[in-house]
Amino acid sequence: MDFQHTEDRRMLADSLNRFIVEQYGFDARNKIARSQEGFSRDMWRRFCELGIIGAFFDDSVGGFGGDGFDVSVVFEALGRGLVVEPFLDALIVGRALAHAGDEKQRALIAKMIEGDVIAAFAHDEPGSHYELARVNTRAARHGDGWTLNGVKSVVRQGEHADVLLVSARTSGGEDDEAGMSLFIVARDAQGVNVRGHRRIDGGRVADVSFDDVTLDADALVGNEGDAYATLTHAIGYGLVALASEAVGAMDVAKEHTLEYLRTRKQFGMPIGAFQALQHRMADVLLEIEQARSAAINAAAAVGEAGIERERALSAAKYSIGHIGARVAEESIQMHGGIGMTWELPLAHYAKRLVMIDHQLGDEDHHLARYVALARPITPNSYK
Template sequence: MQFGDTEDRRMLSDMLRRFLAENYANDMRSKLAETQSGFSAEIWAGLAELGIIGALFSEEVGGFGGAGFDISTVFEELGRAGTVEPLLDTLYAGGLIADLGDEAQKELLAPVIAGEKQIAFAHGEPGSRYDLSHVETHAAQTAAGFTLTGAKSVVGNGAAADTIVVSARTSGEVRDANGISLFVVPVNAKGLSRKPYAKLDGGNAAEIALDGVEVPSSALLGPLGCAFDAIEFRAASAITAICAEALGAMEQAKDLTVEYLKTRQQFGRPIGKFQALQHRMVEILIDVEQARSAVINAADHLEGDRLTRERMVSAAKNLIGRTGRRISEECVQMHGGIGMTEEYALSHFARRLILIDHVLGDADHHLERFIALGKSA
């Protein structure tokens, strides 16, 4: 196993950590929640200038990274700082364009990497839950192109996006892997409407309605009806990213709790001197290191064969879901009431860790998936 801790990645990590420490204050999240975009344009421009967005993409499309450990390095630092910027949505949607796009479509990524444009991936639907192959949105082929009809739910960055990658069924039944196509749709397309809202853990999402949206044939991304494999691969990349983000959030929650135990006095001494709390902190430390191993394992297998990749990604997501909940609960309990006050940073990390479990499949879903993939090996 290659742990991916190269000098370039260490420099990337250090640079991003310094930038966020200097520019990302705790009270920013509540202020950003009141904006339509849900994130800071200044921070986004700074991330682009530092090359952080480019680190998520290969040199072929204008980036300089894109490997599993590049993704995990960036997202661990984002999680440590508690950012709400839509890099996960950029990775998911941009990755699909990079994988399937023609030359004209790939040109859309240049302004995205430069921080000038926003993209999103509209795939989840009201009845799909965690099933990637569940697509009811329909694309009817016409003489001029396609007509899209359907609804998409919880589209991350859907409110701020300039361009949306939309999945739609061109053949097959609702749950068939075959027959799913992708389309690149501008947000000003006639018949496309968005209902934006703030997410509980920061950032924004949108419900998107497609009422007879007409797009030209050039909007088709990749071969007709053959998008599932690319969606699954990019979902694996996104899961690896969010697991790394959770790892960074766990580290920060742990550090905040250690500092609190050192300073909070009871019976004339810091409560961190009490053996019962020391034992609980040891358990948290072990959990964090297990989570780190799971993220390394997922990142290392991201470029491997499909079955191994998907098993390792599901194993990581299952462990991160269980561990994130346990760490957030333990840290809040050791803080007491202050741990859940909006003004204190721990509340954000605890909330984010709980909700990460429900992004792209919860712990139970991925445990069942891991077992099923093992049986098919």
Template sequence: MNFDLTDERQMLQDTLRRFLTDRYTTQVRNDILSIEAGQSVEIWTELAELGVVGALFTEDCGGFGGLGFDLAVVFEELGRAGVVEPFLDNAVLAGGLVAALGDETQRAQLDEVIQGRLQMALAHGEPTTRYDLSRVNTTAVEKEESIVLNGRKAVVVNAEAADVLVISAREAGAVDDEAGISLFLIPRDAQGLTVEGYALLAGGRAAEIVLEDVTIPASARLGVSGEAFAAIEDRIAAANVAICAETLGAMETATRLTQEYLMTRKQFGRPIGSFQALAHRMSDLLIEMEQARSAVINAAGHLESDRVIRERHVSAAKNLIGRAGRLVAEDSIQMHGGIAMTQEYELAHIAKRIVMAEHRFGDCDHHLERFIALSAA
């Protein structure tokens, strides 16, 4: 199998890397994190104009990518620069579900998403859900030609900035059944919908959402009633590939900063990187990096496979990336010393991103158990 990037993907990678190197400095990111919105409209618009959002959608949705390796290329660069803008939640998750299930009118909104003029967010997780995608307590009851939603959603990333929310709710079945889950497109300012936002540790913002008799037309439903679970699982798989690639990019930055520091910081008249103990630890990190890259390539290459194969490779990658990422983050900080914990230094933000990424869409233990179960199926 040829793992070399196509000319188009190589061009996208080079363009994105040059832009982020010039525009997304540590100071710029810290300034973005200090504002209430938690993201830069200017940066978002410029990246959309570069075609970054379009690379996350297929051609039939107005994009020019959308496959596993397209996601891997984009998110590795976003992770390398520590970008906090919500590409994952806006395009891959919410936008991806509209692309998969939406009718012609609903899918027409994706043009606005790709151009950077419309933002979306997926509200699926709930306070008692943890990582179980099928556990949905929020209810949707059809009344005449309308649908009434009641329930709570937790840690909805990008909810405050979103113009439209993609919200899951149960129309039939028990609370943990895969069948019976539907998705709905709801304006963020809908009557009865409350959004309580807060900052995230690794950058960006999320919110708790409460739905109290939120009434929407039946035309707001995405796809067939009660049959959204397969699409949700598919998009979460794509999100896991994206977050693995993002973590890989962040790990590359962490190791680069550590190598530079070890060759700059001196003790006893020579760089501390020349000391055998630190050289061995640095070698271990580089080995972990190669394993992590192989895992991302493997997951990206199987994203379009059938469900069992796709999910098995995604869980294997998420487990490995979680373990390797934590090692890289912790060892990079230890080899730097106190400077690594200061907000003004790049590694402080990068290490937080690496550690917190493990807990989105399932941590190491969850994906190990899932991989074992899928292998036995």
């Protein structure tokens, strides 16, 4: 496999990394993350002008990329800058619309690419425990349209999104894969109630309830009851994004820790000269490369279909979950008490790495999923 990015991807990565260093430094990022909105609309548009969202999609919907590695190169840079603007939701919502939406719905993608529309993905519910098919929100036929009722939790930027992509059950039982549907809902529609709160790693999320929300017939994305395949497709790209973002954050945590080991002195010498710390740092570097390999494998597989795609995605999410936690812990411990202080960037990278594990399924969930997807062993399995 060729691990080298194309020239276009390298140019995008260079432009994005340079912009983040020059315009989205640590102090500026923290001010944005702690603001009332939890992100900056001005910064959102400036990022979009660089072509970030356009890289997520192919030219059929107005983009210029769409490959797993296009997603990966963007989110690795966003992870290095701890960017809080809602690009993950733009990716997931856009991929769902590109996969199953009609012409009018797919037109929203172009508006997202331009930065004119902010979309939020409203799927998780209280007690869902990361299970993709566990949906209790209900949509019932009402004349030519629908009536939506239910609750969604931890909706990223749910307070300020223009539209929500909402999963709801139109038939079947709570855990049935069949019977799930997707709807585009205006955030300010009557009956949509939003209660926002801060995220521990910066930015804001919201709990969103739908009380007899009336939707037109064209709010339905794709065919009624067939949303599971669309969700699997879109969330797969979200897993690639999170794995790549984690690798970017790990690289920065590594760089900060190496710099600290070179400059912090004890007994008249840099603490990095002590063999015990050298061994620990070497282990961290090996773990980060393992996470990078898992992210590359996921990016290569996400455009395919079938069990091997899903196994590669779950393997990557499991890997970055437990490796991210170890990188966070070791980096903080090698910094000592200062590693936990608010003023030091490292503490924020550590929090982000821990929180990435809990998005779109934690390491326990994806380990169990990986095992469940394993092919049955047969007499010919080893041939």
